[in-house]
Amino acid sequence: xxxxxxxxxxxxxxxxxxxxxxxxxxxxxxxxxxxxxxxxxxxxxxxxxxxxxxxxxxxxxxxxxxxxxxxxxxxxxxxxxxxxxxxxxxxxxxxxxxxxxxxxxxxxxxxxxxxxxxxxxxxxxxxxxxxxxxxxxxxxxxxxxxxxxxxxxxxxxxxxxxxxxxxxxxxxxxxxxxxxxxxxxxxxxxxxxxxxxxxxxxxxxxxxxxxxxxxxxxxxxxxxxxxxxxxxxxxxxxxxxxxxxxxxxxxxxxxxxxxxxxxxxxxxxxxxxxxxxxxxxxxxxxxxxxxxxxxxxxxxxxxxxxxxxxxxxxxxxxxxxxxxxxxxxxxxxxxxxxxxxxxxxxxxxxxxxxxxxxxxxxxxxxxxxxxxxxxxxxxxxxxxxxxxxxxxxxxxxxxxxxxxxxxxxxxxxxxxxxxxxxxxxx
Amino acid sequence: xxxxxxxxxxxxxxxxxxxxxxxxxxxxxxxxxxxxxxxxxxxxxxxxxxxxxxxxxxxxxxxxxxxxxxxxxxxxxxxxxxxxxxxxxxxxxxxxxxxxxxxxxxxxxxxxxxxxxxxxxxxxxxxxxxxxxxxxxxxxxxxxxxxxxxxxxxxxxxxxxxxxxxxxxxxxxxxxxxxxxxxxxxxxxxxxxxxxxxxxxxxxxxxxxxxxxxxxxxxxxxxxxxxxxxxxxxxxxxxxxxxxxxxxxxxxxxxxxxxxxxxxxxxxxxxxxxx
Amino acid sequence: xxxxxxxxxxxxxxxxxxxxxxxxxxxxxxxxxxxxxxxxxxxxxxxxxxxxxxxxxxxxxxxxxxxxxxxxxxxxxxxxxxxxxxxxxxxxxxxxxxxxxxxxxxxxxxxxxxxxxxxxxxxxxxxxxxxxxxxxxxxxxxxxxxxxxxxxxxxxxxxxxxxxxxxxxxxxxxxxxxxxxxxxxxxxxxxxxxxxxxxxxxxxxxxxxxxxxxxxxxxxxxxxxxxxxxxxxxxxxxxxxxxxxxxxxxxxxxxxxxxxxxxxxxxxxxxxxxxxxxxxxxxxxxxxxxxxxxxx
Numbered sequence: 001x002x003x004x005x006x007x008x009x010x011x012x013x014x015x016x017x018x019x020x021x022x023x024x025x026x027x028x029x030x031x032x033x034x035x036x037x038x039x040x041x042x043x044x045x046x047x048x049x050x051x052x053x054x055x056x057x058x059x060x061x062x063x064x065x066x067x068x069x070x071x072x073x074x075x076x077x078x079x080x081x082x083x084x085x086x087x088x089x090x091x092x093x094x095x096x097x098x099x100x101x102x103x104x105x106x107x108x109x110x111x112x113x114x115x116x117x118x119x120x121x122x123x124x125x126x127x128x129x130x131x132x133x134x135x136x137x138x139x140x141x142x143x144x145x146x147x148x149x150x151x152x153x154x155x156x157x158x159x160x161x162x163x164x165x166x167x168x169x170x171x172x173x174x175x176x177x178x179x180x181x182x183x184x185x186x187x188x189x190x191x192x193x194x195x196x197x198x199x200x201x202x203x204x205x206x207x208x209x210x211x212x213x214x215x216x217x218x219x220x221x222x223x224x225x226x227x228x229x230x231x232x233x234x235x236x237x238x239x240x241x242x243x244x245x246x247x248x249x250x251x252x253x254x255x256x257x258x259x260x261x262x263x264x265x266x267x268x269x270x271x272x273x274x275x276x277x278x279x280x281x282x283x284x285x286x287x288x289x290x291x292x293x294x295x296x297x298x299x300x301x302x303x304x305x306x307x308x309x310x311x312x313x314x315x316x317x318x319x320x321x322x323x324x325x326x327x328x329x330x331x332x333x334x335x336x337x338x339x340x341x342x343x344x345x346x347x348x349x350x351x352x353x354x355x356x357x358x359x360x361x362x363x364x365x366x367x368x369x370x371x372x373x374x375x376x377x378x379x380x381x382x383x384x385x386x387x388x389x390x391x392x393x394x395x396x397x398x399x400x401x402x403x404x405x406x407x408x409x410x411x412x413x414x415x416x417x418x419x420x421x422x423x424x425x426x
Numbered sequence: 427x428x429x430x431x432x433x434x435x436x437x438x439x440x441x442x443x444x445x446x447x448x449x450x451x452x453x454x455x456x457x458x459x460x461x462x463x464x465x466x467x468x469x470x471x472x473x474x475x476x477x478x479x480x481x482x483x484x485x486x487x488x489x490x491x492x493x494x495x496x497x498x499x500x501x502x503x504x505x506x507x508x509x510x511x512x513x514x515x516x517x518x519x520x521x522x523x524x525x526x527x528x529x530x531x532x533x534x535x536x537x538x539x540x541x542x543x544x545x546x547x548x549x550x551x552x553x554x555x556x557x558x559x560x561x562x563x564x565x566x567x568x569x570x571x572x573x574x575x576x577x578x579x580x581x582x583x584x585x586x587x588x589x590x591x592x593x594x595x596x597x598x599x600x601x602x603x604x605x606x607x608x609x610x611x612x613x614x615x616x617x618x619x620x621x622x623x624x625x626x627x628x629x630x631x632x633x634x635x636x637x638x639x640x641x642x643x644x645x646x647x648x649x650x651x652x653x654x655x656x657x658x659x660x661x662x663x664x665x666x667x668x669x670x671x672x673x674x675x676x677x678x679x680x681x682x683x684x685x686x687x688x689x690x691x692x693x694x695x696x697x698x699x700x701x
Numbered sequence: 702x703x704x705x706x707x708x709x710x711x712x713x714x715x716x717x718x719x720x721x722x723x724x725x726x727x728x729x730x731x732x733x734x735x736x737x738x739x740x741x742x743x744x745x746x747x748x749x750x751x752x753x754x755x756x757x758x759x760x761x762x763x764x765x766x767x768x769x770x771x772x773x774x775x776x777x778x779x780x781x782x783x784x785x786x787x788x789x790x791x792x793x794x795x796x797x798x799x800x801x802x803x804x805x806x807x808x809x810x811x812x813x814x815x816x817x818x819x820x821x822x823x824x825x826x827x828x829x830x831x832x833x834x835x836x837x838x839x840x841x842x843x844x845x846x847x848x849x850x851x852x853x854x855x856x857x858x859x860x861x862x863x864x865x866x867x868x869x870x871x872x873x874x875x876x877x878x879x880x881x882x883x884x885x886x887x888x889x890x891x892x893x894x895x896x897x898x899x900x901x902x903x904x905x906x907x908x909x910x911x912x913x914x915x916x917x918x919x920x921x922x923x924x925x926x927x928x929x930x931x932x933x934x935x936x937x938x939x940x941x942x943x944x945x946x947x948x949x950x951x952x953x954x955x956x957x958x959x960x961x962x963x964x965x966x967x968x969x970x971x972x973x974x975x976x977x978x979x980x981x982x983x984x985x986x987x988x989x990x991x992x993x994x995x996x997x
Contacts, residue, residue: 044645044656073643073656083962084643087551087560090747109965113744200943254830256851256946287464390744393964397765397948404853404946434904442794446808449872452823453811459826512719519712529993535720538727540985542933544957545974546726548967549733572726575719604708605715633816635936640962651816655940672819679814684807 036067037326039315041099042081044072047283051347055151058342059333066326071095082389089115094318096327102150102312103139103385110316111142117317118145122328128335131353135377139385140314148314149335152349155368156278156380157211157301157309160264163293165192165273173299177215177243180302184250187273195247196272197255197403198263202396205403207382208276209244215303216240219376226379226386228423232416238408245406255403268295276301278311278383282364283348298364308375311383312352391422460484460670483664487671493646494653495674497563498632501649504567506627509574510620516575517582517619518612522594523604532583539576543636551640566641566649570631578623585619586612621689629679650675731978738971747967756972766973768948769956771858773980776866776952777931783871784927785920788878793908795879796886806883810876817873821940824869825850850942850950860949862942870937874930878923885919886912921988928984933977953977 043052049072056068073081078099085098089110100106110116123129123146129137132150140148166173169190174180184194199205214222217236224230225237232238252258252272264281266272268290275281279298290296315334321327333339340351345360350369358366379385384392395418402411461479520532550569551560559565589612597607635651642648645656654671738757741750760766791809795802812820827833828849838845848854850865889912897911935954938944944951944959953973961970 071643072645081643083640084561086962086965087555087643090555109744199946202944252831254848254851257825257829257831257849390964390966393959393966400944401764401947438794438797438799441790442799442805445791445794446805449808449812449875452820452827452872455827456819456823516716516719519716523709523712525709525713531720533989533993534728535723537982537985537989538723540929540981541727541731542954542974542977542981544933544935544954544970545734545978546730547957547974548737548961548971549730550726552733553730569726572723575723598705598708604711629814633814633818635816635818635939636958651818654816655818668822672815672822676815676819680811683810683814 035065035323035326036069037096037323037330038069038071039097039099039330040071040073040081040085040095041313042073042078043099047347051152051343051345054342054346055333055339058336058339059330062333063326063329066329068330089318092320094321096321096323097315097317097330099313100148100316101384102136102148102310102314103379104388105384106140106148106314106316107142108388108390110318111147115318116147117319118147119149119317119331120144120146122146122149122331123335126332126335128353131335131355133352133354133373133377136310136312136352139310139312139377139379148316149331150312150314150352151334151340152313152344152347153352153368153372154278154280154311154349155308155371156207156311156383157214157276157304157307158279158281159274159276159299159301160267160281160296161274161299162267162270162272162295163297164270166297174302175305177212177303181243181246181250183273184247188250193252193266193272194250194274195252196258196263196266196275197251198258198260198275199255199400199403200257200259200262202400203382204260204263204277205399206392206396207278207380208247209240209399209402210381210386211276211301211304211309212244212247213237213240214307214309214378215301216243219307219378222378223386225419226381226423228419232412232419238412241402241408241411244402245408248403248406270295279364279368280348282362286348306375307378308371309378309380310385311380312385388422391418394418394422456669456673459666460487460673462666464664464666483666483670484674486664486667487674490667491650491653491671491674494648494650497647498649498651498678500563501566501570502628502631505570505574505631506624508571509578509627510623512571512575513578513623514582514612514616514620515608516579517584517586518608519604520579521583521586521589522591532579536576536580538573539580543573547636547640554641560641561643561647563642563647566637566647569637569641570634573637574627574631577626581623581626582616582619585616589615618689621686625682625686625689628682632679731975734971734974737968738975740968740971742967742971743969744965744967752968756968757976760969760972760976765944765948765951765956766953768860769951769953772860772863772950772952773932775859776863776870776934777928779863779867780870780874780931781924781927783867784874784878785923787871787875788923789882789916791875791879792882792886793912795883806880809879812873813876815873817936818940820869820873821937821942824865824872825941828865828868850945853947853949855949862945862949866934866937866942866950869941870931870934873937874927878927881919881923882916885916889915925985925988929981932981932984953980 041052043049052070056070059068060066073084078101081099085095086109088094094115100110106116136150136153137146140146140150161173165171165187169186169192171183171186172179174183187194197205197208210222213225216239217225217234221230221234221236225232225234230237252263252266255263258266260277261284263272263275264277264284265288267275268285268288285292285296292298315331317324317327317331335353337351337353337356340353341357341360343349344351344356345362345365348365350356350361350365350372354373356369358369361369381387381392381395387395395415398411398414398418401407401414458475460483461481462476463478463480463482516535520528554560554565554569559568593611594607597611598604602610632649633651634649635655638649638652639655642652645653648656654668654675737749739751739753740748741752742748795805799805830846830848830851833849835845835847835849848862850862852862854861893911893915894907897907902910933954934952935958938950938952938955939958942950944955953976957970957973957977960966960973
């Protein structure tokens with residue numbers, strides 16, 4: 001017995017040594033070796049991964065000699081990927097191009113610190129300057145230079161509701177905050193949970209708050225708030241905070257146990273009446289076989305009909321990448337009609353270009369694209385467009401407390417303190 | 427054994443079974459969710475035993491997690507090997523050879539097993555980055571081996587302390603030097619503690635998440651704990667697949683426990699209690 | 702003990718290199734973290750400008766961190782209590798000589814083999830207020846509306862939501878303490894027990910006066926291991942509850958991870974990690990000192 005075990009252990013040791021020798025060739029090593037390009041994203045599941053693959057297929061068709069390495073890091077809606085990216089960028093090992101939310105998430109992290117190349121010339125060379133709405137180009141610019149190519153657009157001021165509940169209690173679709181509260185009150189009287197919130201992840205509550213602020217203060221003031229020129233004790237902002245606190249009275253009490261997905265499902269199952277979520281909810285409802293018209297319907301969040309809160313994924317060009325030429329070829333695809341029309345229909349988002357082929361898109365998407373072309377474009381706070389990551393994490397913390405406490409005065413103080421520290425115009 | 431009467435025996439069985447059920451029921455939730463088709467997966471159906479079970483999820487989870495399963499093995503086996511080897515060398519040395527400051531040195535080594543890993547994450551990442559080991563399996567192996575040394579040393583040291591010193595002395599009289607004694611006399615009798623350290627390291631490295639998520643990002647390199655967390659995707663989570671994957675991910679360690687459970691009990695006792 | 706100088710030198714030659722490596726990775730890094738915690742590094746680019754202890758001061762003024770500390774205290778105490786008491790009960794039941802001991806032991810110990818990531822997800826589901834275990838209780842007729850980990854209720858500084866984490870963590874570690882106590886019980890010479898029985902002592906008397914005193918060292922050991930797990934807890938909280946509403950289930954380990962890797966507030970993260978280290982040292986160092994003193 002002892003001898004047998006000893007032999008087994010020796011074998012074990014040998015295997016151990018053998019394994020210790022082998023290491024998996026990482027994507028960066030591969031990128032360095034051949035004529036390749038390494039792109040980096042957190043699109044690892046479902047429609048996102050498929051959509052990305054479709055765009056990669058377009059790239060491969062146009063660039064047959066180049067090997068495209070699709071490096072992805074999943075989890076936590078990109079937080080893991082962002083952490084990884086930070087380490088690589090700092091370590092002098094940037095991917096050739098990486099997915100990043102358009103706006104301050106890119107600007108404040110990588111542009112200000114001088115890690116990114118300007119893409120203005122690329123846009124001009126490709127004739128892109130008038131193919132994207134000006135609002136979008138503003139979001140991806142810093143000091144007059146463009147730094148990323150937006151690929152897809154999601155809208156975050158969309159309200160999802162259960163049509164059966166609305167029909168049962170004869171509810172009209174609310175178009176202002178006051179109407180929204182009337183609807184909530186009616187539902188509450190009838191014992192129905194009016195508003196679903198799933199804030200296990202902090203960003204969902206922040207997303208709701210930004211919508212309420214937009215509804216009460218309008219897009220101009222919204223932008224001013226997030227660049228520090230408008231203060232948090234402005235009367236419109238205070239009204240928004242009060243409205244948010246009031247809305248919390250109509251929200252499911254155990255909201256912090258619900259994920260965003262759980263909240264949307266609850267609406268489709270008729271357990272709760274309404275939920276605010278970005279339009280990627282469509283993909284979820286499709287996968288769960290929930291039917292539009294019976295299980296769910298959509299409208300624009302009350303008070304924000306003339307605005308389009310934008311969440312956009314984009315790709316940029318870090319400095320000193322190993323395969324600069326190929327990276328630019330990738331960006332060409334990202335900003336092209338072909339590339340965008342390959343990616344967006346599958347992912348459920350809309351293209352950032354104004355001249356896409358509408359026939360490829362669903363009804364919702366067509367309507368969204370129409371709105372996108374004419375409505376006021378406003379960056380999302382919760383999703384890293386409007387403000388820096390450092391500021392967002394602090395905002396999320398305050399929103400967490402505010403959601404439970406509903407203490408408006410404390411919120412004003414706390415929010416202003418973060419603005420003083422992190423706002424660009426302070 | 428303590429004298430029992432029938433009533434006492436009944437109660438003891440009753441409570442034992444009750445506790446056993448309490449321990450099992452979360453596992454039942456796991457299994458139930460893992461056999462549901464996606465359309466049925468929702469918080470509201472958690473307690474409803476699935477009427478149309480499907481094992482598609484297991485196939486899906488296996489497909490998605492298999493490479494990472496292999497990564498976990500690639501990680502755990504070298505770590506265990508080196509932890510055992512170095513730990514036993516250290517344990518032998520500290521248990522049989524006293525010199526000035528040996529206690530302090532030993533204490534400093536042992537303290538390493540208690541530090542919160544968060545305290546060293548930032549410099550660890552920076553160091554691995556600078557030595558080009560960041561993001562690679564070798565970096566993770568190195569990390570786990572080094573941080574596994576303290577407990578391995580402790581367990582071996584406690585075990586060897588029980589072995590009579592005369593054995594070492596006899597070896598030395600036979601003109602073996604310190605490492606000759608180790609090779610010829612100590613190694614052959616180390617099996618029990620080897621098994622125990624093996625189990626301990628295996629399970630703690632297999633289940634580690636913090637180091638894995640911070641150090642490895644390439645999905646081709648990541649161990650299964652990170653891959654499991656990643657199955658959650660960006661926005662839409664297929665909980666049925668996740669639960670199936672969770673069960674699969676825990677099978678190896680479960681297997682180790684069931685087979686070597688008795689050794690583990692002995693080892694916990696030997697390694698932690700004395701001293 | 703045999704102490705020939707030449708042999709010891711040979712021994713040191715092999716042991717010291719590994720010790721050095723370990724010390725770099727432990728003490729060197731701790732030193733580095735400390736240095737970062739005294740800097741102004743806030744953002745992706747390192748900024749090592751010295752700012753004294755201001756990061757620490759800010760932390761202790763921060764509502765979130767203060768809650769973390771209280772949460773750590775209460776979680777640790779409850780977790781230890783349940784694991785020790787529960788572990789002993791389970792071990793004693795097995796010690797009493799049940800049939801199928803192997804099966805029971807395996808059932809009690811299997812949670813230990815599961816990753817916190819997995820169990821966190823499961824318990825998160827089970828303790829969801831409106832759909833989880835409350836639903837079962839309601840079906841049985843109880844008015845179960847407890848908020849579990851969404852509850853922001855508190856008794857003094859104790860956040861009621863913590864009980865959810867305590868349950869999940871205890872479920873996992875009861876097997877460990879049970880194994881410890883079982884081994885300990887088996888190590889008690891049967892003569893002592895038998896003579897107590899002959900003396901006419903009842904079962905509870907025997908437990909109290911004979912068995913428990915013998916288990917003191919094991920209990921102590923178990924407490925140390927449990928303590929150091931609870932002080933640096935991260936995986937379970939990350940997977941199960943996150944920081945929670947008003948941070949009722951937040952812990953330093955989670956706060957450190959989020960602030961460092963999501964918010965890029967490196968100096969703040971380093972300060973948190975140093976404080977965590979000090980907390981652990983407070984528990985562990987006295988234990989190590991007393992252990993070594995005992996041996997000499």
